[in-house]
Amino acid sequence: MEEKKYRKENIVWTVSEDYSKLPATNLFDLKGQDEPYIYKMTLLGSVYKYLNVEALFDFLYQHLPNTELKNEFLKIVEIYLDDCLNKKMLEDRPGIKSIREKYFNSKINYYKNNRPKDVEDEIEYAYYSSLLGHYAHSREAVEKVVRDLHFNNIKFDTKYIIKNLNAVFLKYFYVNIQEDKNIEEGKFITKDKKIKENDTKGIKDSKPRIDFNMLKSLDSKKREMTEEFSLNIESAEFTNQLSESDVLFDDKDSKSQNNVKYTNDEKIREMVEDRFGISMISSYVSKSIENKFCTGIHKGINFLMTEGVFNDRVNSKYFKNQIYEQRIKNLNYFNENELEFRRTISELTTFLKKKINHDELDTILKIKQGKLMSSQVWRSNYLNDNNIFYNKRMDENATISVDILLDSSASQLGREESISAQAYIISQTMSNLDIACRVIAYSNFFNYLVFIKFRDYKEPKSFNNKIFDFKGAGSNRDGLAIKILNKSIIENSYDRKILIILSDGKPNNVIDLKSNSFIKLDALDYEGEDAVRNTQEEVFNGKLNDIHILGIFTGEEEDLPTEKRIYGKDFAYIKNIKRFSKIIGFYLSQVINYDI
Secondary structure: OHHHHHHHHHHHHHHHOOOOOOOOOOOOOOOOOOOHHHHHHHHHHHHHHHOOHHHHHHHHHHHHHHOOOHHHHHHHHHHHHHHHHHHHHHHHOOOHHHHHHHHHHHHHHHHHHOOOOOHHHHHHHHHHHHHHOOOOOOOHHHHHHHHHHHOOOOOOOHHHHHHHHHHHHHHHHOOOHHHOOOOOOOOOEOOOOEOOHHHHOOOOOOOOOOOHHHHOOOOHHHHOOOHHHOOOOOOHHHHOOOOHHHOOOOOOOOHHHOOOOEOOHHHHHHHHHHHHOOEOOOHHHHHHHHHHHOOHHHOOOEEEEEOOOOOOOHHHHHHHHHHHHHHHHHHHHHHHOHHHHHHHHHHHHHHHHHHHHHHHHHHHHHOOOOEEOHHHOHHHHHHOOOOOEEOHHHHOHHHEEEEEEEEOOHHHOOOHHHHHHHHHHHHHHHHHOOOEEEEEEEEEEOOEEEEEEEEOOOOOHHHHHHHHHOOOOOEEOHHHHHHHHHHHHHOOOOOEEEEEEEEOOOOEEOOOOHHHOOEOOOOOOEOHHHHHHHHHHHHHHHHHOOEEEEEEEOOOHHHHHHHHHHHOOOEEOOOOHHHHHHHHHHHHHHHHOOOO
């Protein structure tokens, strides 16, 4: 125990670069596990490095006596500090990224099979799920507090952080026990109404895991908080229209929280549209697609196609903001490497332009009927070459179509910047060559397959910029996405049809939400060997219908063998962006030289 304690303190000291303070290692919940302490102690070290911890402890010392949910509020503090400081932490310690993601995923997997035991677990599950693009059903108050704090994670300034924590405390946690002499100490109440005793059944008589009296020895003057952080100051951002439903109490045993099962399809669709955007096609067309394609292993899956346009609902605004935040990251990444990316676009454009022009001449010479090319008649007499006719349709670059399909599942989190850049490079090149190009991202959420259209074949070059809205969320039912898009490509009027799929080679869409399920869904899980084989079949079917399919691998090396199984010889793994133009150019040139 002592050895582990010293290891924790050493991590905090190393990260904070300050050995003068005794770290409060119990500030964050460790649940007695070995794995999380590395990540959480690194986060705590960042807190000591970048924030005024004395001011933070002052704030907690003053506020915790005014709530029964002490550890629950400390959990709020923990996730908000992670939300505000993780960028700086990962910049300082890049190696912690994989540890952080592994821990988050382990918690998500745990809660998928084990219902959160209390408010603290529920807060944790909601936060980790929001970061990884998963859906975690929790009471409305938990969703609100996590969302409210995420909207206000733009600074890592101590005063800013304390101000927002104070606002959340006032709205969701504050109990002024001295206000009503008739209220027994320890009862958890709203601002003006005592909660009935049977409604507080699940609440622990919360003693904070950290003793701030041991950390702080405050004199009377120190205890007088500045007006900025006083309990009398309310933040309109959080506390407007406070309702009883906003109070965080553990009522999972009460009748009102009896794991109600919703079966309303409209409720599910509303949640899907909140996250991805409203449908751009009619319900009749969607239903027709579902009836035609969502069969067999895909039975029960619904289809939504959107252009990323959102309505005015609160949840819609939240997810729209998340996409905007990711767009800024994607654009920043592109701008930081703009010289290299622009050079790649220029090289790819020049290379393919030569190939297209050369191919048109070669194809003309191979044609044995059509319009006579008088300048080539001599070849028939002297070389016995009857390929002296040409077909005018080869003069138009529009005889080639390129579709780019992007796996936008949560497994792509952290790779959005590079994937959006690669898709933009290809699409921009096609625009330069006047080749019809369509870009679609796909993701699964609940029992929905979602297509997000960034640009269509005949839309102007400016639409390529929408690709930077790419963000990972949900899971991926690759086979169904390819199946639906294949049919659309087969029916288009272009002569040479190319489909480029950027994916991680890991088709996975688990529908069953286990014990946490609050909605009954009839669709089948899509995972493991069945999912790989189905994706492989749809790629093969596309090739049988003269679609040239190239898989660009964007995942982890451990999944590379699966990618090879799915795409055969037609896949590319591009580790170095400098080779991007050569690899993609070579493949496309092979397609261009392919005889119709």
